[in-house]
Amino acid sequence: MPKTPGKCIAVFAKHGASHRQDSWRTVVELLLKNQFKVLVSDSMLNARNAAAAEKAAVGFKFASIEEIRKKADYAVIMGGDGTFLGNARKLADTHIPLLGINQGRLGFLTDIRSDDIDPTLIETLNGDSISESRHYLTGQLLRNGKVIADHIALNDVVISRGIVGGMVELRVEVDGHFMYDLRADGLIVSTPTGSTAYALSADGPILHPSLAGIVIVPVAPHALTNRPIALPQHCSITITVTGGKQTGVHFDMHTNERAKVGDQVRIEVSQKPIHLLHPGRYDYFAMLRQKLHWSATPTEVGHRTRGLRDSGHAK
Known part of the structure; x- marks a missing residue:
């Protein structure tokens, strides 16, 4: 170019x-x-x-x-x-x-x-670049059927318990179908971009950014059988707060809302992507190795990283 x-x-x-x-x-x-x-x-x-x-x-x-x-x-x-x-x-x-x-x-x-x-x-x-599209989440907080807050998140939407009281209680539905009732410290709804953030620390899977999907990850669930699940990108997720005190709804941990019992959080993937520009030497797996400290003894790599040791994804 x-x-x-x-x-x-x-x-x-x-x-x-x-x-x-x-x-x-x-x-x-x-x-x-x-x-x-x-x-x-x-x-x-x-x-x-x-x-x-x-x-x-x-x-x-x-x-x-x-x-x-x-x-x-x-x-x-x-x-x-x-x-x-x-x-x-x-x-x-x-x-x-x-x-x-x-x-x-x-x-x-x-x-x-x-x-x-x-x-x-x-x-x-x-x-000398690599262009990539990343989708983000749109989230609405509804009370008595009316939207009282509307935000977006590139990483995740998190519903969590308050600083006072016990677990948060949630009912999760996907495309109108009941999935489960959950008692936990919280619930993370993550994009592939956010799968290496809070979702990863809660034992969620890493999703490659090119995958068109959403990950739902419980945080410290009361029932240990509540496990993370990956869903198609076109799903509409509705989470109803059925119990708990001072329940918080967080968008990328930047924007915070307070939810009451009976409130709903409706989450979908935006049809408009965000466009990222990476250096031409960008390597997603080299980035993961560096940031997550995979491979205790890095090996020599002989491709576009200029033949240097695997010490950086944009070196």
């Missing part, structure tokens, strides 16, 4: 980052040097640094999410998976490809290491 100078790149950094912070400014300068137009999300600003940041903006512009949604061709998100998820939801119904730079701990979604930004970022934006 030919180089694409002049394309507009939106840069997202963690909220409250300093306008003098080297990391995101280094990325902006690298993009400008390679003739890209740059918009930096104003979501990183706070009241104390906004004025100073505006003055320091040379060659780029701080922009609202509305302007970014209209003008950006790509979005570069700097931070951990939480920062990536938060900004991905803001761009969920656009066709803007998302590319992550890892400044967090694990970084399942942020492919480029902070010490490998140059030249990997520019190579990826100029076409």
Whole structure:
């Protein structure tokens, strides 16, 4: 693919980052040097640094999410998976490809290491890349048949017990068919993307991102026979709260709602995917080996990872 100078790149950094912070400014300068137009999300600003940041903006512009949604061709998100998820939801119904730079701990979604930004970022934006679509969940909280909350989640929707009281009690239905009643600490409804997050820690299976499916994973169920189950992507899942106190409904653990007994949570997979952009050397299984510490003694690999030891999925 030919180089694409002049394309507009939106840069997202963690909220409250300093306008003098080297990391995101280094990325902006690298993009400008390679003739890209740059918009930096104003979501990183706070009241104390906004004025100073505006003055320091040379060659780029701080922009609202509305302007970014209209003008950006790509979005570069700097931070951990939480920062990536938060900004991905803001761009969920656009066709803007998302590319992550890892400044967090694990970084399942942020492919480029902070010490490998140059030249990997520019190579990826100029076409040495792998494009991938990921579907997200839409979740509605209903009370007396009326929708009182409506959110999306790229990782998972979690129904959990409150900090006071015992287990949460739930009735789970799939496409109108009763599946089971559950007493547990909670229930996770996860996308393949989220299968390496909370669902994995609750003994759920890992789903390859290309699989069109949903995973339902009980958290510490009262009956040990309640096991995780994978369902087709087209399913509609309805979860009714039948017991428990201060039951919480969490969307990517970012947005939280409180559910009462009798409330329902309706979850479906969105028909509009989120588009991710990986470096050309991206290897999903190398990523899993690195992040989950598979293979205690890494072996030499002789393909597109430049013949180096298996130490990173985007090295």
